[in-house]
Amino acid sequence: MENYLTFTVKDNSYAINVSSVLEVLNLSTPTSIPCALPYIEGLIYSRDQGITVLNLRKRFNLEAHEADKRTKIIVVEMHIVSDDNTDSIVLYGLVADSVQDVIQIYEEEKIEDAQCSIPKEFIKSILRYDDKPLFILDFEKLFEEYQEWM
Numbered sequence: 001m002e003n004y005l006t007f008t009v010k011d012n013s014y015a016i017n018v019s020s021v022l023e024v025l026n027l028s029t030p031t032s033i034p035c036a037l038p039y040i041e042g043l044i045y046s047r048d049q050g051i052t053v054l055n056l057r058k059r060f061n062l063e064a065h066e067a068d069k070r071t072k073i074i075v076v077e078m079h080i081v082s083d084d085n086t087d088s089i090v091l092y093g094l095v096a097d098s099v100q101d102v103i104q105i106y107e108e109e110k111i112e113d114a115q116c117s118i119p120k121e122f123i124k125s126i127l128r129y130d131d132k133p134l135f136i137l138d139f140e141k142l143f144e145e146y147q148e149w150m
Contacts (some may be wrong), residue, residue, distance in 0.1 A: 008095040053093040
């Protein structure tokens, strides 16, 4: 059994393991990054740390959505090992249409396939929750291109 934070983007429900989530913030306007990839909104600061903000709708090539009071930034941490075996922690923010809840899911709830509007490369697994598919994101894959760009 593992705990996941659930959230929505467009018409689908997604989740990431809560062990990677630091906090959920109200949407704020990030400081733009010159020449950034199209899905990078910019930088925000929380707890005296810079956080690169990624818009999930843009990353998944979905139509734009007008932000509202339900739109949130999910701050996640990623452990990165550099070429010289130095381990560092990098913070990223994921813009989601809404954040739902923290839930417990059992491994036996996995399903093989379900319709999803995002590329399958970003999906780690698919689980059944409340008789609906719940897509577990491989958020390291989300940032792979950005880390190469950096």
